[in-house]
Amino acid sequence: MSWSVRGLNAPAKRSAVREVAEAHRATILCLQETKLETWTQAYVCDIGGLALEGCAVLPAIGTRGGAVILWNKNVVCVDTHAIGCYSITAKVSKTQGDDSFWLTTVYGPTDDTRKEDFLAEMVRAAPPMGEPWMINGDFNVIYEARDKNNLNLNRRLMGRFRAALDRAHLREIKCKNRRFTWTSECQDPTMVSIDKVFCNTEREALFPAHMLLAASTAYSDHCPPVLANSAAPRKRPIFKFESFWPRFPHFQEAVQRAWQRPVNHEYPITRLKVKMRRTAADLKIWARTLFSDAKAQFHLACEVMLRLDVAQERRSLTPTEFQLRRQLKQRLLGLAAIERARKRKASRISWLRAGDAKTAFFRLRSTPRGVKTTFTLCRPIQSLMSLMKTRQRLHTSTSATCLAPGSAELAL
Missing domain, CATH: 3.60.10.10 (Endonuclease/exonuclease/phosphatase)
Known part of the structure; x- marks a missing residue:
């Protein structure tokens, strides 16, 4: 491109x-x-x-x-x-x-x-x-x-x-x-x-x-x-679950309504597949009612712009079409800014600044990960019992030496 x-x-x-x-x-x-x-x-x-x-x-x-x-x-x-x-x-x-x-x-x-x-x-x-x-x-x-x-x-x-x-x-x-x-x-x-x-x-x-x-x-x-x-197959659009959806109201109700609808099939795997597909479709509808679909509006405006560009090559645009084309060009930047703000709002890491994606971000995230993946060496129970008995004998002999007659003069 x-x-x-x-x-x-x-x-x-x-x-x-x-x-x-x-x-x-x-x-x-x-x-x-x-x-x-x-x-x-x-x-x-x-x-x-x-x-x-x-x-x-x-x-x-x-x-x-x-x-x-x-x-x-x-x-x-x-x-x-x-x-x-x-x-x-x-x-x-x-x-x-x-x-x-x-x-x-x-x-x-x-x-x-x-x-x-x-x-x-x-x-x-x-x-x-x-x-x-x-x-x-x-x-x-x-x-x-x-x-x-x-x-x-x-x-x-x-x-x-x-x-x-x-x-x-x-x-x-x-x-x-x-x-x-x-x-x-x-x-x-x-x-x-x-x-x-x-x-x-x-x-x-x-x-x-x-x-x-x-x-x-x-x-x-x-x-x-x-x-x-031109011969490459086009991919089907996939469902994308946003991690911030559960924090909004009525999310649980939308999932529960979709999941509790009956499925008339004898195989459990098929019933699970149908329930997952229904839940994804209902969540898409729920998300459209909650958020402004700036990304879809952006691409829709691009498609209308392309149709007007092609028409302009063959004939002169009417005043209404010319004004619409000018307004769409101004609107596109606003929609792009809204989508940019939505992505930053949806991020779970709010302190991430521009340019930190491969520098401070990964260093700060990798440090606690290294601590989590560090395991203490565990000894067998027999070794622990023998170690405890040895420490007990040393403690007993030391106490007896300190309490014996003449031990104070010997220590001096």
Whole structure:
């Protein structure tokens, strides 16, 4: 998944990126225009969560540019990576299997005077011949006239970009559901396809069943292209029990009503399965009445945003649709902030601060665990009885010596 996020300084924006990445179950997340000059472990946890722990960063210059690659260490591993002026190149390999490829994410400059250097760096990032390579990101330049919805084109830069792609032996992976990936956010917008994914023939032969689809723009003005295996089976949603539910009223009543309903089946295991399924369904309904479902509203707003983005490519939006799209972009950040606050409220450890997840937190939690797992050496009962008899004899002999005549002179 690749996304030009237009800055990650606000916690609500980081939460929104995390929600979108988790919804698409991203294994590798490439972000451009982060506008972060310094990165901390707290930023990685806010964006990647528990899944995306690996990180390679291209720092921003002040509040301009910047890029980052996050990956799931349980699925893929990055053997080596190189940081350029406009790009990050990494060698990615699967943890289970021998498949590996080169991955480059770029953020092209908006200044036309620096685009020549950007294209030259893109060509230099190409791996040796015969090795799979994929490049994605916000290029800020096009190579075809159909990638823009008007005729305000820079033909010279288009030719340079096309020549650079030919020298690097790259071909574009076409998006299946969107024509443009950026919009100027106005009533009569300028739309351009500048967020692209390219690969060479070796990378295309390595993963032939992959398909590129564009997700919703969410709060940004760029839509994120998502490259996924079209043949992969989708997982069914599972029930997740929140540990803080028993502290709220009417929880016990909801569980008791679901559990006491009769089940007409002769096998105990089947009756238990039905009761557990009924309890999970009733708890879902109970939780919806008690808590605001900000996460579902967030993804519903993203879906409506995607429908409006697709409609905007074919026709001009009505004033009502344009106003709705603008309000949804503002609402998305608020919903992401609410979901972030709910997760912190649901945590059983309220003193945990941002960035402590792998430092002070584990040291403080591991110390009492070590004490709990320390056991005193227990001796056999015969050894304890002999030890008690020996101590009793020593005590008796010492008392007799001290009470004997002349013992005081002997002691002196």
